[in-house]
Amino acid sequence: MLKKIILLLNIMLISTVVTYSEKNLLLLEEDNLIKIKEKIERKESFVMPAYEELLLKAEAALAIERISVVDKEIVPSSKDKHDYMSFGPYWWPNPETKDGFPYIKKDGKVNPQMKKDSDSLRLQNLAKSTEILALAYYYTSDIKYAEQVAKLVKIWFLDEETKMNPHLRYGQAIPGQLKDKLTSLGILESRQILRVLDAVTLIEDSNCLSKKDIKELKKWIVKFNDWLYNDEFCYQEKHRPNNHGTYYDYQVTGYFIYLDEDEKAEEILKAAQYTRLASHIGSKGQNFHELERTRPLHYSIFDLEALVGLAIYGDRYKDVNFWTFDVNKTSLKKAIDYIIKYKNNPDMWLVKNEKVNFDSFVKTLIIATEKYNTDEYKEEIKKLWKENPKNLNYLKWNINI
Structure with a gap:
């Protein structure tokens, strides 16, 4: 009888692990997250500074009331605030004209005015916040973090009053040219949506987003990707x-x-x-x-x-x-x-x-260490860890140091 109970428990454990590993993550791999979670439970020194930072940032993200494209004061030429809008970061007023037009480009030099009231900052904030909250939920199982992810996702993608229209026709516009000259360069900014989708996947077992919510979100992604893949506007970016x-x-x-x-x-x-x-x-x-x-x-x-x-x-x-x-x-x-x-x-x-800033590069080094099955990058990773042990990338990809 005891052997049967042990066998049953083993089967249940294996079944749980298999189901647990079936998350269809895009930018992350759950096997890595599982190993990191075990290190957190053991309070390993390599991950704890980043984990403590994660919880601090997650608590701060709980206070966010909403993030929405309709909160901007500027209005694109479509007159629809649901249309995402941002301005090209490297465009500056022309010093040789009284009104500053036409704007001139200074590659690599960000004009802070272009960042004010920009949907690019809102989308970055949405991606960062949902990712932090989802990781906090994954590592703690505290439902409050998943609830906040669901809330923010609904506001940006699903709620009629606040949702973004599924295109970026007004991304990285150039001020003053043809009623804010349109350019496909803004498509670069929507890469942040992929982080949001991984956050949604990480909280799926919480049921904070209903099956209907997920279905509607996928409909939004279908429309958005159809625009990206087939619309003539996106051809140049492609x-x-x-x-x-x-x-x-x-x-x-x-x-x-x-x-x-x-x-x-x-x-x-x-x-x-x-x-x-x-x-x-x-x-x-x-x-x-x-x-x-x-x-x-x-x-x-x-x-x-x-x-x-x-x-x-x-x-x-x-x-x-x-x-x-x-x-x-x-x-x-x-x-x-x-x-x-x-x-x-x-x-x-x-x-x-x-x-x-090499904080993002360390993630590349950790991934390469695993994919190439090599130790040659570990000293560089250790060096970067000493410079910033709170880097949250140490909670996304596992490495044994």
Whole structure:
């Protein structure tokens, strides 16, 4: 009888683990989260500073009443506040004209006026807040965090009075040109929605979002991705050769995966191995299109993050492997090694004294450590951990240090 009870308990445990690991996450992998959760339970020193920071930020996020595109004072030329609107960050008033028009571009130099009352900041805040809250729920099982995620998601995507229309036709507009000149560059900003979708997936077992809510959210994503994939307005962004093009693929592929349209996702990924990885990264690991920028190291890391995201997507498909893909002596690993080389030898870099935040790059190093089954990046990770042990990326991907 005792053996039967033990066998039953083992079966129940195995069943629980299998179900628990079936979350269809986009940017994260649940196996990593499970290991991190075990480390938190053991209070391991490597993850505890970040975990404590997570809980502090999650408590702060509980106080958010709402985040909505309709809260802006500016109104796009459509006269509909439900339309997402932002301004290009690098555009400045023309000093040679009285009214400042037409605006001129200063690449890499952010005009703080362009950030005021911008939906880009609202969407960033939504993504950051829901991600923090969802991770807090995952690691603590405290329902209040999941409830807040559900509340914020409903406000942004579902509630008639506050929801965003599913397009970015007014993203990164240029002030004063053709009633705020429209440009497809703003599509880059909607990459944040993928983080929100992972947050939704992390709280799915809480039932704070009903099946009807999830169904309506997927309908919104269907409309949005149809606009991204098929609308003529998005064509130029799709074919941009730099990080904009990479993040376009990163988005549409992620949405197709979320919607279980694997055939389309795999098709994009197969092509992206050539059109993004091989055409962006040189034989030494240099990123051709980002080295031309005024902040080349920052943008090289930024584009690399999207390439790594595509690689993670590709792990789902047997005929896609960004990690080992090699054309003309280029590879994803060389791109990672190139960043490390110049991070640690700044005097060799193209732009002297370029200020770069490496908090996001550490995630790339942790992922590479796992995917390449190597220890070569661990010393660099330790160094970055000492600089900022509260970095929340240590709670997203597991590493044994």
